[in-house]
Every structure is written in structure tokens, then in C-alpha cells.
Amino acid sequence: MNDxxxxxYNLVVNMFSFTIGTMGAAAIFFYSKSRDVLPKYRTGVTxxxxxxxxxxxxxxxxLFSWKDAFSIMNxxxxxxxxxxxxxxxxxxxxxxxxxxxxxxxxxxxxxxxxARNRGIILGLLAAEMIVLGYPGLITTRTDARWVWWAVAMVxxxxxxYQLYVTMAKIVDAQPEAARRLVSRARxxxxxxxxxxxxIYLLPLAGVVGTAALISTQxxxxxxxxxxxxxxxxxxxxxxxxxxxPAVAVAPETRLGAVAPG
Amino acid sequence: MNDxxxxxYNLVVNMFSFTIGTMGAAAIFFYSKSRDVLPKYRTGVTxxxxxxxxxxxxxxxxLFSWKDAFSIMNxxxxxxxxxxxxxxxxxxxxxxxxxxxxxxxxxxxxxxxxARNRGIILGLLAAEMIVLGYPGLITTRTDARWVWWAVAMVxxxxxxYQLYVTMAKIVDAQPEAARRLVSRARxxxxxxxxxxxxIYLLPLAGVVGTAALISTQxxxxxxxxxxxxxxxxxxxxxxxxxxxPAVAVAPETRLGAVAPG
Numbered sequence: 001m002n003d004x005x006x007x008x009y010n011l012v013v014n015m016f017s018f019t020i021g022t023m024g025a026a027a028i029f030f031y032s033k034s035r036d037v038l039p040k041y042r043t044g045v046t047x048x049x050x051x052x053x054x055x056x057x058x059x060x061x062x063l064f065s066w067k068d069a070f071s072i073m074n075x076x077x078x079x080x081x082x083x084x085x086x087x088x089x090x091x092x093x094x095x096x097x098x099x100x101x102x103x104x105x106x107x108x109x110x111x112x113x114x115a116r117n118r119g120i121i122l123g124l125l126a127a128e129m130i131v132l133g134y135p136g137l138i139t140t141r142t143d144a145r146w147v148w149w150a151v152a153m154v155x156x157x158x159x160x161y162q163l164y165v166t167m168a169k170i171v172d173a174q175p176e177a178a179r180r181l182v183s184r185a186r187x188x189x190x191x192x193x194x195x196x197x198x199i200y201l202l203p204l205a206g207v208v209g210t211a212a213l214i215s216t217q218x219x220x221x222x223x224x225x226x227x228x229x230x231x232x233x234x235x236x237x238x239x240x241x242x243x244x245p246a247v248a249v250a251p252e253t254r255l256g257a258v259a260p261g
Numbered sequence: 262m263n264d265x266x267x268x269x270y271n272l273v274v275n276m277f278s279f280t281i282g283t284m285g286a287a288a289i290f291f292y293s294k295s296r297d298v299l300p301k302y303r304t305g306v307t308x309x310x311x312x313x314x315x316x317x318x319x320x321x322x323x324l325f326s327w328k329d330a331f332s333i334m335n336x337x338x339x340x341x342x343x344x345x346x347x348x349x350x351x352x353x354x355x356x357x358x359x360x361x362x363x364x365x366x367x368x369x370x371x372x373x374x375x376a377r378n379r380g381i382i383l384g385l386l387a388a389e390m391i392v393l394g395y396p397g398l399i400t401t402r403t404d405a406r407w408v409w410w411a412v413a414m415v416x417x418x419x420x421x422y423q424l425y426v427t428m429a430k431i432v433d434a435q436p437e438a439a440r441r442l443v444s445r446a447r448x449x450x451x452x453x454x455x456x457x458x459x460i461y462l463l464p465l466a467g468v469v470g471t472a473a474l475i476s477t478q479x480x481x482x483x484x485x486x487x488x489x490x491x492x493x494x495x496x497x498x499x500x501x502x503x504x505x506p507a508v509a510v511a512p513e514t515r516l517g518a519v520a521p522g
Contacts, residue, residue, distance in 0.1 A: 006344070010348065012347055014346075014348060014349050014352050015352075017349050017352060018349075018352040018355070019316040020318065021318055021319065021353065021356055022350070022356060024314060024315065024318065025311040025314060025315050025356070028292065028310060028311055028314060029307060029308075032292065032295060032303075032307045032310075033307075034280055035296075036300065036303060063469070072342065072344070073342045073343075074342045075342070075344060078409075080439075158440075189409075193494075217315045242435065249331055
């Protein structure tokens with residue numbers, strides 16, 4: 001473990017804390033919202049609360065591991081010899097990523113059988129992607145990291161394709177008011193997910209040592225907040241919008257105009 | 262880090278503890294109230310709960326950092342060499358201040374488009390203000406602190422102007438019963454917000470060393486409680502008042518008089 005500066009140390013501490021706050025707040029928000037949507041969307045929105053709560057816990061673990069890895073004396077940060085362990089991120093993703101995909105499927109009103117099949121397939125692919133990424137994280141060999149990255153990119157690409165292309169069709173089947181929200185959720189998914197393979201490659205792109213350590217931690221924290229809290233707000237908004245009485249979501253009504261008759 | 266007296270040490274510990282209790286209680290209160298208001302005010306009141314919960318967490322962090330920074334032996338407090346880090350306050354504000362402004366906009370019943378635009382603009386200005394304040398906090402140079410303070414005062418002044426002048430117009434558009442509450446929320450906002458730039462300048466006003474450290478911590482804790490819990494109670498009261506059946510908010514009824522007929 002490299003020695004780092006106090007500014008770098010505090011930057012990571014503050015970023016983790018910010019993520020803890022965001023995820024905790026998101027968990028309360030989604031839990032609250034799960035009571036306000038139609039019963040059929042309740043499970044989907046509750047899953048968003050679970051994912052955020054688990055992520056909040058995960059960032060506590062990362063924060064404690066980070067603090068254990070360094071000691072501070074007279075403003076100087078030195079490595080304690082206890083390695084900082086962020087491989088737990090994979091356990092978190094193994095739990096949360098399939099649930100996020102299932103939440104998406106649940107609020108899209110797919111026919112029951114199609115929803116279940118799609119949820120299971122996407123969930124399994126996500127689990128496979130994460131399991132395949134893990135060996136590349138813990139290896140110290142550059143070539144092995146490349147290989148695992150490439151292998152994990154297979155399920156990643158299938159999921160991205162499924163979400164992007166298939167969801168384009170689903171968007172048209174949504175009610176008017178939900179269409180733009182579903183479309184945004186689709187882009188938020190693509191954007192936030194594309195962070196992960198990029199961050200994974202940082203050490204291979206010549207970013208090594210302290211710079212790689214700090215930028216990886218910050219990068220994953222940002223990606224996790226977008227992929228869980230921001231994405232969750234969009235999915236949640238889809239469920240809320242589809243839970244309004246039909247008249248309330250008509251565009252004229254939303255803008256405050258009075259409909260004739 | 263200066264050595265401080267046991268009384269000063271305990272004063273800060275007790276103040277942080279008091280803030281933790283207040284923010285935690287406020288979070289539960291607002292969450293509970295969010296179930297009692299009309300659906301259209303629910304998100305606004307829920308945001309107050311999130312803000313208080315995040316602030317509660319933040320004060321736990323500050324308390325632990327404070328305790329790490331000092332050790333007590335035979336009644337004598339000495340600095341451990343681990344710097345007390347309250348820069349996390351900025352991460353907290355970055356999250357909570359925009360949400361507080363959005364909560365205000367949501368309970369004021371502005372037309373949808375106006376509400377969204379105003380919420381986004383005020384939220385962005387608040388974020389900008391906080392980001393600009395941060396470099397001045399971490400610098401040790403007095404002149405740089407002045408410059409960042411002055412720069413951050415630009416968005417601060419715009420927000421204050423918006424809230425003060427624009428809200429004066431909005432007050433008149435509120436139902437009779439909510440008018441006084443909205444007016445009070447307006448003053449609570451101005452009062453509590455004006456604390457922050459004042460506390461920021463303490464080190465420049467000749468308050469240095471231990472005195473600056475202690476008074477800054479106490480000052481921010483008081484300002485945070487007013488800006489979040491007290492302000493939140495007022496905003497929440499506006500939402501509750503506007504959720505009563507129309508007859509209950511008619512002035513005669515509130516005064517207990519019996520309307521003729």
C-alpha cells in the first residue's frame with residue numbers, strides 16, 4: 001500500500017461519506033415512495049430501497065477499511081500494513097445489480113411471463129458479469145486483468161444491448177407521461193454502467209500507484225451514485241407517473257390548463 | 262491542532278450530540294408528517310426527512326473526528342496529531358441545501374413548469390455557492406479566504422434575493438392560513454443562511470486559534486439546526502395547513518368563531 005497525502009486521504013473519506021449520505025437518503029426516499037405507487041409497482045420501488053440501503057452499508061465498510069489502512073500522525077499519512085480491501089464492491093454488485101434490473105423490468109409493465117423471464121435472464125447475466133470481473137480485480141498480472149475484463153464484457157455487452165435495443169421498443173408501449181422518463185432511465189443505465197469497465201481498465205491505461213487508487217475510489221463512488229440513486233429516482237418516477245389517475249397524467253392537465261368539458 | 266481545555270472539548274461534544282438528537286428527531290417527525298399531507302406535498306416533506314437524516318449522520322462523523330483529534334489524560338486534553346476534519350460539512354451542504362430549496366418550492370404550489378425551473382436554478386446556485394466556498398475553507402492564506410468568500414457570496418446573494426423578493430409575491434398567493442407560515446419560513450431562511458458567511462469570516466475577524474475553532478463548531482451547529490430542523494418545521498406546517506379541508510382553514514373557523522348560517 002502506497003503512502004498518500006492527507007488531502008488524498010480526506011478526499012476519499014469525504015467521497016465515501018457523501019456516498020453513505022446519498023445512499024441512505026435514497027433508501028428512505030424509495031421506501032417512502034413505495035407506499036405511494038400502485039400495488040403492482042410496489043415491489044419494484046421497494047427493491048430500489050433495498051439496493052440503496054445495501055450500498056449505504058457497503059460504503060460504511062469501505063470507509064472503515066480505508067481508515068484501517070492508514071494512520072495519521074502530525075498530518076502525515078502512512079500505510080498501516082493492513083491492506084485496503086475494496087473487493088467487497090463485487091459482493092455488493094452481485095446483490096444490487098440484478099435487483100436494479102429486476103426493478104426496471106417490474107415497473108415497465110411487461111406481461112407477467114415475459115417480465116419474469118427477462119428479469120431472471122438479465123439478473124443471471126449481471127451476476128455472471130460480476131463474478132467474471134472479480135478475478136481480474138484481485139490479480140496483479142496485467143495480462144490476466146485484460147483477459148478477465150474481456151470475458152466479463154461478454155455478459156456486459158449482452159445486457160447493454162438488451163436494455164438499449166429492447167427498451168427502445170418498450171418505450172413506445174409506455175403511457176405518454178412515462179415515455180420520456182423510461183427513455184431517460186435507459187440512458188442513465190447506459191451512462192452509469194459504462195463507467196465500470198472504464199474504471200476497471202485504469203491501471204492498464206497507465207494510471208498506477210496512488211493516482212490509480214484514488215481515482216478508482218472516486219470513480220466507483222460517482223458511478224454507484226448514478227447507477228443506484230439517480231437511476232432509482234428515474235425508475236421511481238416512472239412508477240409514480242404510471243400510478244396517477246389517467247386524467248392527472250394527461251399533458252394538458254399537467255401544465256395546469258383546464259380541459260374543455 | 263491547538264490544545265484545548267476540557268470544558269471547551271466537552272462543549273463541542275455536547276453541542277454535536279444535541280445536534281445529532283435534534284436532526285434524528287426531525288427526520289422521524291418529517292417522515293411521519295409526510296404520510297399526513299396531501300399527496301402533492303408528500304415529496305417536499307419527505308425531502309425534509311432526508312435532509313435531517315443526512316445531517317444526523319454528518320454530526321456523528323464530526324463527533325467521531327473530534328474525538329479522534331484529541332486524547333484526554335487526567336483531565337488534560339491534548340491533540341493526538343490527527344487533524345479534526347470538518348470539511349465534510351461541505352459535502353453535507355452540497356446534498357442538503359439544494360434539497361431544502363426544492364422542498365420549499367414543492368410546498369408553495371407553484372405551477373409545475375415554474376416550480377421545476379425555479380427548483381433547478383436555486384439548486385444549481387446553491388451547489389455553486391458551496392463549491393466556491395470550499396477552497397477558501399481549506400486554504401491557510403487569509404487573502405485567498407477573502408477572495409473565495411467574495412466569489413461564493415455572488416450565488417449566495419442571488420439566492421437570498423430570489424427567496425426574499427420573489428417569495429414576498431408568492432406569500433400573497435398562498436391561502437390565508439398558510440400566509441403567515443410561508444412568511445416565517447422566508448425569515449427563518451434568511452436568518453439561518455446569514456449565519457454561514459459570518460462564521461466563515463470569523464478567522465479573518467481576528468478570532469483565531471482555539472477560540473475560532475470552538476466558536477466555528479458551535480456556530481455551524483446552531484445554524485444547521487435552524488436551517489434544517491426549524492426551517493423544516495415551518496415548511497412542514499405550510500404543507501399541513503394546505504392539506505386541511507377548505508372549511509378548516511377559513512379565518513373564522515381558525516379563530517373559533519361560528520360562521521353564520
